[in-house]
Amino acid sequence: MTDVTLTINGEERSASVPPETSLLRLLRDEFYLTGSKLGCDVGDCGACTVIVDGLPVNACLMLAGQVDGRDVVTIEGLATLEDLHPIQKAFEEFASLQCGFCGPGVIIAAKGLLDRNPDPTKEEIKDALSGNLCRCTGYTKMIEAVQDAARILRGEKEAA
Amino acid sequence: MEMRAFDFVSAENADQAVSLLSEHGPNVIVLAGGTDILVDLKHAKHDPDVVVDITRAEDLKGIEVNDEGLRIGALVTHTQIMDDPYIQENFPALVHAAHTIGAVQTRNLGTLGGNLVTCVPSMDSGPALMALEAEVTVAGPDGTRRMGLEEFFVGPRKTVLEHNEVLLDVIIPRKNLGKPTDFLKFGLRKGQALALVNAASALWIGEGNTFKDVKISLGAVAPTVIRAAIAEDFLEGREITPENMAEAGRLAVEDAKPIDDFRASASYRRDLIAVLTKRTLDNAYRLAQGR
Numbered sequence: 109m110t111d112v113t114l115t116i117n118g119e120e121r122s123a124s125v126p127p128e129t130s131l132l133r134l135l136r137d138e139f140y141l142t143g144s145k146l147g148c149d150v151g152d153c154g155a156c157t158v159i160v161d162g163l164p165v166n167a168c169l170m171l172a173g174q175v176d177g178r179d180v181v182t183i184e185g186l187a188t189l190e191d192l193h194p195i196q197k198a199f200e201e202f203a204s205l206q207c208g209f210c211g212p213g214v215i216i217a218a219k220g221l222l223d224r225n226p227d228p229t230k231e232e233i234k235d236a237l238s239g240n241l242c243r244c245t246g247y248t249k250m251i252e253a254v255q256d257a258a259r260i261l262r263g264e265k266e267a268a
Numbered sequence: 269m270e271m272r273a274f275d276f277v278s279a280e281n282a283d284q285a286v287s288l289l290s291e292h293g294p295n296v297i298v299l300a301g302g303t304d305i306l307v308d309l310k311h312a313k314h315d316p317d318v319v320v321d322i323t324r325a326e327d328l329k330g331i332e333v334n335d336e337g338l339r340i341g342a343l344v345t346h347t348q349i350m351d352d353p354y355i356q357e358n359f360p361a362l363v364h365a366a367h368t369i370g371a372v373q374t375r376n377l378g379t380l381g382g383n384l385v386t387c388v389p390s391m392d393s394g395p396a397l398m399a400l401e402a403e404v405t406v407a408g409p410d411g412t413r414r415m416g417l418e419e420f421f422v423g424p425r426k427t428v429l430e431h432n433e434v435l436l437d438v439i440i441p442r443k444n445l446g447k448p449t450d451f452l453k454f455g456l457r458k459g460q461a462l463a464l465v466n467a468a469s470a471l472w473i474g475e476g477n478t479f480k481d482v483k484i485s486l487g488a489v490a491p492t493v494i495r496a497a498i499a500e501d502f503l504e505g506r507e508i509t510p511e512n513m514a515e516a517g518r519l520a521v522e523d524a525k526p527i528d529d530f531r532a533s534a535s536y537r538r539d540l541i542a543v544l545t546k547r548t549l550d551n552a553y554r555l556a557q558g559r
Binding site: 110149150164168169 | 269270271272273274275276278299301302303306307309310311319321323347370371372373374376377458459460
């Protein structure tokens with residue numbers, strides 16, 4: 109077994125799992141954080157995107173043992189009890205999602221972008237979301253929502 | 269897709285990685301960024317007894333200029349290459365090549381060393397480095413050895429690495445620091461696409477506007493990334509003209525052995541080789557004029 113202790117959404121968590129457990133399985137099966145989705149499981153679809161030490165990565169492509177001691181943020185770490193995160197609100201306002209399966213990964217990828225680049229161009233947003241597949245709605249409304257969330261996070265616009 | 273059972277050990281540095289690989293070998297595998305290895309483990313292409321994680325080995329990280337040239341640690345990620353101010357200034361082709369790999373999530377995980385060691389013919393890290401005559405350092409139980417990429421690459425998914433060896437770093441020799449270089453990839457999409465063909469050219473402008481030390485490298489057109497020696501020999505010392513660049517493109521096709529597969533036909537790849545070779549030469553020349 110592999111023992112891991114890591115910070116998830118600001119809280120220290122520990123688990124003992126078989127070495128062949130991916131970070132995604134660790135999050136979903138050990139900690140019941142099922143917001144990160146198991147889609148392709150090979151790094152193509154982005155539905156499992158989480159932020160590790162500040163950078164968005166595919167949780168399906170890391171082993172649990174690799175995240176021992178590291179800092180992980182999942183979709184569950186964005187909203188507070190009072191309020192949704194501005195990116196989540198923008199996705200709601202712009203009706204950016206249909207079935208929603210890709211949503212957690214897309215929103216986390218967008219957060220990864222805005223944390224590093226608060227004022228991205230449309231091209232930069234497309235680049236940042238190119239690792240996330242949506243099979244229902246398309247990407248236009250997601251890009252618009254990220255642009256809007258960026259304006260809110262920069263303080264140029266009041267949240268809806 | 270569940271992975272089969274294996275043991276997991278983590279190495280703190282390169283020496284420890286070599287010891288662990290020797291101790292647990294031969295059915296061991298090195299894990300760095302994992303963007304290829306995890307997929308292979310899930311598809312049971314590998315069934316190792318032990319996985320040696322090297323992602324915590326600090327001596328395999330870092331980008332710096334030293335007496336030998338530019339050293340890029342094997343664990344440097346594609347994102348770190350894109351973000352490095354020295355590489356941005358001196359080797360825009362390396363930034364562009366890194367940017368064409370996968371997507372943000374995989375570029376944050378995937379490493380330069382992993383891309384070279386996995387050794388798929390369409391790797392995007394190979395051509396620009398090979399055109400810049402990059403060398404790699406390999407560490408094993410008997411110490412380290414240094415070789416060019418042409419020697420390091422053996423075949424599709426096969427390098428010279430033994431089971432108990434690790435790639436330490438990539439060195440671009442001092443004579444080539446800032447050498448004008450261009451990289452182009454032709455894929456079917458911008459994101460998450462493998463190259464149908466990729467190419468890189470590096471050159472200096474010699475006396476009388478001639479090609480000097482021109483190096484051309486091609487990917488996805490042979491069992492490994494290759495140098496286009498026939499095209500290079502033709503250009504060396506010749507005047508830099510659009511006609512000579514086009515002729516080099518035609519000659520580069522002779523250096524390659526493209527195959528038909530589900531991504532493209534060999535005939536289409538031959539056309540791409542000629543066009544990409546010409547364009548990378550032209551772009552590298554423009555870059556050289558601006559220096």
